[in-house]
Amino acid sequence: PLIKKGANPVVFCRYLATAEHVRAGLRKAFPKLKVEAVTGVLTPDERRDRVADMGPAEDEKDVQRILVATDCLSEGINLQQLFDTVIHYDLSWNPTRHQQREGRVDRFGQPAELVRSIMMFSPDSAIDGAVLEVILRKAEEIRKATGVTVPLPEERGPVTDALMASMMLRRGETRQLALDLRLDDGTKAMEARWRDASENEKKSRARFAQNAMKPQEVAPEWEKAQTLLGSPADVRTFVDRTMSRFGAPLEPRKSVLLAHVHALDGALRERLSQRDLTGSVRLAVAEPAPTGTALLTRTHPLTSTLAEALVEASLDPETLSGLGIGRVGAWPTTAVDQVTRIALLRIRYKLTVHSRKERLLLAEEATLVAIEGNQIVATGEAARDLLNTPATADLATPARDRFINKAREDLPSLLDGPLAFFVKSRVEELSQDHARLRAAAGSASRVTVEAVTPPDVIGLFVLMPSEV
Template sequence: MSTVQATYQPGSLVSARGREWIVLPQSTEDTLHLRPLGATEDDATLIYLPIEPTPVGPATFPSPTVQQASNFAAGQLLRDALQLKLRTGAGPFRSFGNIAVEPRAYQLVPLLMALKQDVVRLLIADDVGIGKTIEAALIVRELVDRGEISRVAVLCPPHLCEQWQRELMDRFHINAVVVRSTTASRLERGLPANQSVFEAYPFTVVSLDYIKSDRRRDEFLRACPECVIVDEAHTCTYSGQGRQQRYTLLKGLSENPERHMVLLTATPHSGDDDSFYNLLGLLNPAFRELKDIPADGRKQLREELANHFVQRRRPDIDEWQDRQLFPERLTAEIFYKLTGEWGQLFDDVLEYARELVIRAEGQDLMQQRMSWWAALALLRCISSSPKAAVNALRTRLQGRALAGPDNTEMLTLEDAEEQGRERVLDGSEDNLTTQDIEPGAKTEDSVLLTKLVARAEELSGAVKDPKLKRLIDHLKELTGAGFQPVVFCRYIATAHYVAEQLRSVFPHHEVKAVTGQFAAAERETAVEAMSEAQQRILVATDCLSEGINLQNLFTAVVHYDLSWNPTRHEQREGRVDRFGQEAREVRTTMLYGQDNPVDGAVLQVILRKAESIRKELGVLVPMPDDQGKLTQALVGAVLLRKGTTAAKMPQLGLDFGAPEEAIDTAWQSAREKASKNRTLFSQRRLKPEDVLPEWQKTLAVLGGEDDVERFVKRAAVQLGAPLEQSTKGGAKHWKLHAASLPSGIRERLEREGLAGTLRIDFHQPVAAGGQYIHRTHPLVSALADHLLETALDERREPKEVGADAVARAGAIFTDMVDVRTVVLLIRLRHQLTATHRGKSQLLLCEEALAVGVPADDESSLLDDATARVLMATEPTRNMPRPLRDQHLQRALDQLPGWQPALEDLARTRAQLLLEDHRRVREASGARGEYRVTPSLPVDVMGVFVLIPA
């Protein structure tokens, strides 16, 4: 090891360029990475020793002086500022000082599983809304902070790119760029010819649709980061042309044995065994063989798989006594009847649809299939709304093809089938459609269709539309009980129709329709804009059923149109019923036509059976439907069965015959598969309660939500901008008037986009429109940096704003002590050497402690908890300044004599830190070696004297 490295280990203090610095771990023989005392790593600098004009020398931390004294309470702010500034805190988890979220117990399990592996290969298949994004990002943040990786790519469907980018930045302070067709050229501009975007930008969020092509895939495989997260991984299995390209990409990535991969999906098994085992094979090629190994020979391989696959449903989390995480979901079914003109029109359309199919018999296969899809489209749209029915009927009248203006003859049979499934059905299990434009098909019945269109147009509004009337009645119940509902529709026309009608009925609510007509970013903007309204109703198509979190603004879901796939229902409800939902109760409602034969078939044979299995197993079993064939058969049975018009169907007790039996058999098979897999894939080996003490220790070192709240409130008062409590929309929060803060803080906040009056809260979930103030928030950093710099500045002027807010020294009379007691605020710096996979990393750990030195036993220091209580005490009476200075000078003169005891404390804390790291590694079963060395002498940040009253 070089002389420089031997002399200036991480955590050492050095003097350079007229000030003191802390040496950071990135330093080498010729370079020193330095952080100024009292500043963050954002202010770090690099010194190249061979050309540095003034020699760098060792330094010691300056002791407090009498001149740095102020009132005793100012010492509490110093302690809080010092604690909340820590980013490389002592503790077994390196990442917790750099994140803006407090992980729940169950969310630590994937992190521990990852730490257990030399190369991370993990499939996280937790339920919708449990927090897979947080679990995955926590893993990569930890690997980055341990120095094990330096680059990360997130691969996700295009509509999730911005959400991932925002989550990484807001919660984990990872600044990623989005790479897709619209951004790639801009990112590549100015790069050297042989440099990839993925080499130039260490953190990227990449659209799967952009990167999967053969040309781009090869370049990505060459330059891919050493760690990859794949969201919605079930859409990347070998099935269909687009997914075949995705699977080829992931298979190529997994073939690098050194690459870390974290795969995320809420539906790992979509009913296709081949796709499922291909997914497992990305973790380890051997897992693909589980499909063909006899049951009695699988045990060892299955046990190995359990180390790489974690799947929890909400009942699993209940078993871990974490019952306050999620709201209670109350479900209900409500119905309407096809009465009057609407019922007659429905019967006529059903009869016409039946004639379409019968008439096509004997024609060529294309015409038969087009007539079939036209009939199904009519039934789906007429069941949705008058507006959707009008659009579907008019599309036929204009002779447009199923996909739009192209001629039907131009479509291949395969194209027609694919478009029919997408527009009429809900897509396949691993690729649910978000296509919400009303379907249409060409027919020649111009006169009849014109009459049907005219009749449908006359039925808009609650007076003639019983479905809409029932929705309005239900929404009055929900909103009257304080719920904020989302109404999900199948088609664009229906969403706009419903929203228009609701605006007149709910004039005091903001009612907005969000559909696939909006680009992904526009949808998010439109939803976020509703946060200003105290009462809101969102009407949306399934373009919002994936990727956008609605839990901060909404508390109820109404399925205005039944989805023909139960997974879609769960996705809709999971937008609201998910991690971070503030309400303790969420309502979900299915609305159906009691005498609508299509609704009856779907509800009875598909949705209720799925719910029955979910209640039995605690798992949502994907619908066992091969490309919608069973659903088509079921609806076809309704369509072609004579005597099943609405007027003759007062109840849902239909006999659907063979299709129902086929679906029932398929459901039973799917249930049995899910039941067998259930015992294998639920993760119960690692128990969060075994690791929670380590998380709590980390909070004690770094500061948790309560510490942040106390600090910000006190600092705001001392700096002339006290917080103002406010209530908006029924939710309590605080207002901070940033303009009243000192100019240095104000300017720094303005650079972060924080100006004017800020609505803030210190606990999650946060009220709509508010900001969560966590320990890494710019506000906390700005306040802590300002106060600490003020405290350490010996040249500060007493008249400066906030000059007395923080102090390195103080003295009071108090009843809390019986003998003169000195409380020392100290900072400990430790060098942590971690060896993993044969690679050693030298890391810096810091912690701030308070220790008490009683006059009657100076060899026995009071612990941090006791000393903190003493620091928070109130003075009994005033102490004259000369007497204060006398007591302080006496304590300062004693400091050198206390250093041996403080150094013994530092060694003890280093040993505890080592034990913490080893204990967590034992909890996860991970391999690794650690060595911890304290940096001495100990930094004394503050001296505070308590004199018995």
Template sequence: MTTLAHDFLPGNLVRARGREWVVQTESRRDWLRLRPLGGVEDETIALIPELELLPVEHATFEAPDPTRAGNHAAALLLRDALRLTLRAGAGPFRSFGNIAVEPRGYQLVPLLMALRLSTVRLLIADDVGIGKTIEAGLIARELMDRGEVTRLAVLCPPHLVEQWQSELEERFNLHAAALTAASAARVERELPHGVPLFDHHPVVVVSLDYIKSERHREQFIATAPECIIVDEAHTCASSGAGKQLRFELLQRLASNAHRHLILLTATPHSGDEAAFYNLLSLLDTRFAALQGRMSTSDPLRQELARHFVQRRRKDIAEWQAETEDGRGFARRMKTELTYQLSGDWGNFFDAVQDYCRELAETAERQGTAGGTGLMWYATLALLRCVASSPAAAVKALTTRLEGSETSEDLLSDERLHDGEADDLSSSDLEPPAQVQDASLLQALIASAQRLSGQKDDPKLTALIQHVGQLLRDGYHPVVFCRYIATAHYVAEHLKTAFPQATIDAITGELTPEERRERVEDMAEADSRTLVATDCLSEGINLQHLFTAVVHYDLAWNPTRHEQREGRVDRFGQQAPEVRCTMLYGQDNPIDGFVLKVILRKGEAIQKELGVMVPLPEDDARINQALIKAALMRREHRAQAPMRQESFDFGEPERLLAPLQAQWQDALEKAKANRTVFAQRRIRPDEVLPEWHKQQQALGTQADVQRFLQSACVRLGTPLEGTRRPHQMRLLPQHLPEALRLRLADEGLAAPQLIDWSELHRSHPLVGLFAQHLLEDALGAAQPLAARCAATLTNDVDVATTLYLLRLRHQLSYVRRREPFQMMAEETVALAVYGRTQPEWLVNDRATRLLECTPSGNLPPDAVQREIRQAIAFLAAHPEQLQTLAQQRANTLLADHQRVREAARDVGQYSVSPCLPVDVMGVYVLLPDDL
């Protein structure tokens, strides 16, 4: 190989193909990756120097041209554009410039834990709504931006695929391909010939259903990325044929000792001891031996604490109180609402119970095991649907239950219970309950149809009154129903009752994308109510649009209630209070049994521990207890309505006693684990200053708003106001053609509604505007953003010169005995205060001077004279820039070391400046009284 004339290091400025470029991190001696001087990462190219017609040479950045001077507003525009184009920022968190979320301090804890591990193996088991997706995304993005991984796969249940895909793109600027049973064939067809999937799509979100088949599973294992995130990881560790295949898949992925593995679950211990330790064994096979060893002093358990984090909301609230963070979670205000099975509706309920007793007695007389299972199923299905709504009752009564399935299969039908956690989309159909075409059955159907509506349905009446109060109080409720028919029934009657409100129903009939669109379509409504089945209790975040939850149908598992409420009461909820209401029949025996024996126990556990511990699985025992409760007679029907406390659930409770004991045991074990896994020893407040420092260096929300408004005015397309003060509208059709084409490439050709509370610096809209203005400043004859200016202002009392500098640093570190080298960039303001005895300033004061208020203009010849004098002065003092560059490199190293010490990070760091420093702007401020 020919020896090159130069070794170009990351951060060096070079000239090639007639323009200037910045050498990027991935470059080698014989192969350069280059980014245009005024461009961004998307415009990088690769070239081989020895094959170029003209040699690649070191370049220097030209000083500003005094003849192209602008005003001070244009100078500030350039400063903002420079900051907002930075992606490889100079702080210790490499990912900051590429994320569109401002994490709270506690969400940095898993990231700090990850930095401590040579190979990241983490189980993040934070409570529902704390932000596990953000915590995992931060880790993955940081590893990618450090160059430690180049490919990422997220494995999740099918209904979460689209959510993960959008979260990765919107929050972390990672464009992911979705691999599902429906999309995989299309994705593979679109691959260039001979290009492997993960080379073309370095980031993928994979449905766990897609890799069930042996062919897909083997192909994925053979080519899997270096970093894997597994959401709802508990569904991959418990028993069952499909779940066993999932666990084997994760075992094989984890067998690669260098693969990063991040497991996410809000319910790591669901009462299944073996499943819990299966999950831990994926972090390290040694951890399986911890089963039965509860001592917190056990060295192996202490080692596990480095890989396992579990925080309750209470933990977060306590930390925020200590640090005065001031941005805690919303207060979750819970209440209960009851209705009576009175009048015609009560008579109908009693008639259904009588019908079910007849079915049970018939089955007992016939004495066939299959017949008994069929009748049990019909009884539970019918009584659950009747308790839900007349519409669900009609659906169950008119759908024939065939006897071809075994009793075991029938009673494990998830339509009868609350649905599998990883397949809620297909389990909100009403279960069939028609087993014979008797005249009584027809009478029941007719009664259910006749009793539909607010007049005869006491449950619906109670809901309408409650929703009306919520709307009057300014809340936006989500009403959760168990079945599709109920959701449509409720939505229809709510629309009639509240014609001025926007009301919609979302069920498993819709695809995930259709559900998402229907939710987003409600954003403009001043008053909105969403009616949904549990297809929305996981998968789509509702905290930005809704502030209340109503459980119209009781779930039979307390975990489902927590999941429903957690869609609204979660990270990102802006309301100070979220209202949660549980609606139940005060004289309905099924509601009473579920409430007293299951939900109340779940609430007590959650209150004691701070997180939900799921009810242990035992469908046969639960079904038997529910049947006993369902057939209990409502005594004293003609007298005053009875309260749930007056039911005697003695026999059903005794049936569930073994499960209650298991549940209590799971609670005790979870409490013992918490003392090790709460991660109180890691203090995110120690590194929050570094995070906030990077935010200031790269641009805050206020900087983004000022920049975009100013840029649009200068580009001849002022933003238009809307009814909402925090929102404005951009009409891209009036922008310069080059910028319009770039926006169109990002799917931003149509008018854009801009929400200042959500628009982050890393949004493509901000980046493209900043890039366009920066390129314009470097090349246009009359630039919109000025590299030089001279201004009169009352904000200085002596002549002051500001130099806007772009510094690049070479950051080197070693992890797992492997060296990594990266480039970091930052924009710094250097001020020279006075001329007879000049004082050099590099601090917040220098930065604030850039935001001074001009008070007058100078003649053009005076402007050029002042700028030339300022450029000559800097050229006469080159040591100042060299000293500044070294000081900034030392500061950056100290920042990295502070974060490293807080995280007990592994690895060695060094930082060196890239010289010469780029002088991006020269601005002279003269006192107005001169």
């Protein structure tokens, strides 16, 4: 029935021999499906390759697949892009093992709206019944009470005794009364240890108080972090523009992008090859990433390497000099109505944490500030929007130099005036952020923020109305 519904299941077995046997049976039952097994006889790299090979090739439609695996695959390899169902063929004595198996499939990036998890057991099997009754159902009760799955105690003796007791009772073996009494003691010992583990988990949650922090109290900081990190669209724009600047624009190909790194500058190509990026790299811009592609993120090796190259090019005129990248500029634009100067600042802060033992932390940020005359008109994202608006023309070199030199001459007065005011306002804002977050977390410590002045001006750009 699962296969008829289009499911792609992972069948988890406990033993290698069982997995091989199940694979052989499934291949006979479903000859048109891709059926493979991944067990501990394979190295970690071989396991990854075998799973990846089950995906569709570029020239074929998506085909159904079944993967049979032992618990060597329940951690470390994500299966959500190729599979949408978990079948526990062998029930595990450890309830967290079931959670780990399911977590390989039911996770972020899973395209299926419904993920099924099925436990297979036989009512005629004393072991299956004991595992269900003694461990899995009680584990579910504990999970509902604590919100997490509490693992079994490390000591296996009481666990084995509890399972044996349940099996003896199920079979009605009245001849073993003396043995039943001893095993009943083992059951009580296991339940006592498990109860203690559950109580410790409750205390741990109360101590760290994750559930005490209300989302609305930390939402402003979360939104600020999202802005600083940039959205997926920002990352794509950056990589697309940078690759174009280097003479190898991204090539859209259906749902993926091709980055032709082999067409880049020799030094840059060598740096990328050291990070295993050669030829044409296939990139995905949305989850789930198709087989054979990597999701384009700010931490992807291509993104970070391009960013490093641009920073070097802006700091050292001899590095990639043909790009013409600098940290000063002047151009006409439709984004402003009067001459506007945009300064890229690097501000350093000293954060003193006042608690039982005082600690000094250092932090820095880079931010944009737009100034008209002596007034700040935009900061952060708003200033970046001004900077990102395309120029309407190129200024003649003498005119461009005149605007840049005038901005440089006025920089000391800007640092003493509006930029100093901006740094002071940032100190107050950061102090309030720290106070609010620590209050939300119930922390008794406090933080004082002090800026190292003046800030570093690492970029200065002059925008003028396009009619000038």
